Every structure is written in C-alpha cells, then in structure tokens.
Amino acid sequence: MGISRRIQNHPRMLAIGYRANYWIAMRLRFLIRLLGAERLARWLYAPEEFSKRRIFDCRMCGQCILHSTGMTCPMTCPKNLRNGPCGGVRANGHCEVKPEMRCIWVDAYDRSQMMTTYRDELHIVQPPVDRRLMKTSSWVNLMTGADKIEVAGWDDSRESEV
Numbered sequence: 001m002g003i004s005r006r007i008q009n010h011p012r013m014l015a016i017g018y019r020a021n022y023w024i025a026m027r028l029r030f031l032i033r034l035l036g037a038e039r040l041a042r043w044l045y046a047p048e049e050f051s052k053r054r055i056f057d058c059r060m061c062g063q064c065i066l067h068s069t070g071m072t073c074p075m076t077c078p079k080n081l082r083n084g085p086c087g088g089v090r091a092n093g094h095c096e097v098k099p100e101m102r103c104i105w106v107d108a109y110d111r112s113q114m115m116t117t118y119r120d121e122l123h124i125v126q127p128p129v130d131r132r133l134m135k136t137s138s139w140v141n142l143m144t145g146a147d148k149i150e151v152a153g154w155d156d157s158r159e160s161e162v
C-alpha cells in the first residue's frame with residue numbers, strides 16, 4: 001500500500017488538518033484585500049498542489065470538497081463523479097473504467113464512517129464541478145467565496161430532499 005493511501009486511511013486526523021486549514025484561511029482573508037486574489041493565488045498554487053497532490057492525488061479542481069467525501073478526492077474518479085458511484089462498480093468494489101483501481105466512492109464511504117466531524121456531509125448533494133475553476137487554488141477560492149458560486153441551471157433546493 002502506497003504512503004498516500006496509508007495517510008488517507010486516517011481520515012479523522014486529516015479532517016482535523018482540514019479544519020485547521022479552514023480556520024487559518026478564514027483568518028487570512030484580509031490578504032485578499034491587501035495583496036489581491038490573483039497575486040495570492042500565484043503564491044499559494046504551488047504549495048497547495050505540492051502538498052495535496054502527494055497526499056490526495058489532488059487534481060486542482062479549485063473547489064475542494066475533500067471533507068465531504070471522506071477525505072477522498074472525487075476528482076480521482078475516472079468519471080469525476082462528485083455525488084457517489086456510477087452504476088458500474090464491480091462486485092469486488094473496483095472501478096469499471098480502471099479494474100485495477102478500487103472505486104473511490106467505496107473508499108469515500110468507508111473513510112467517512114471513520115470520521116467524527118463531517119461524516120454526514122457525504123449525503124450532501126454537491127453542485128456540478130465548475131470547470132472554469134480548474135487549475136486554480138481552492139484555498140484562495142475558499143477565501144474569496146469563488147468556490148460557492150453555483151453554475152447556471154443548478155437547483156440546490158434538491159439538497160433538502162435528500
């Protein structure tokens with residue numbers, strides 16, 4: 001088992017790190033006014049990619065929902081599904097597109113059950129990924145709120161039906 005998988009199999013610890021990261025990001029929002037979002041994004045992109053690529057195989061979608069998916073990156077699903085598995089999960093829990101790979105949603109479910117915080121967020125219906133934010137810093141998008149701007153046509157009233 002690879003080192004990143006070993007780390008991801010400790011989602012409770014990772015969720016504590018996420019929470020700390022969120023707390024810090026919210027307190028550093030004044031930097032957006034001081035430096036501008038673009039400059040901050042230029043500075044933070046590389047460290048975010050460096051750290052998250054190694055731990056989560058992050059694809060820099062710019063709208064991080066790791067804490068809602070058992071600290072398992074949904075963008076590593078070959079179909080980029082952000083709301084659970086497709087109908088093609090094999091009987092052994094592996095992916096229909098990449099048979100050698102375990103379905104990321106099987107991992108997401110298992111890991112979410114180990115978490116104390118954010119566990120129930122797995123049930124939240126996520127909006128479609130906004131491709132305009134691909135290859136941008138989710139840390140900066142969190143600070144500016146850009147990751148909360150919903151794409152046209154998305155009806156989040158369905159969330160309450162779940």
Ligand code: SF4
Nearest residue numbers: 058059060061064073
């Ligand atoms: S959800 Fe997006 S930002 Fe978060 S780890 Fe996955 S690709 Fe990276």
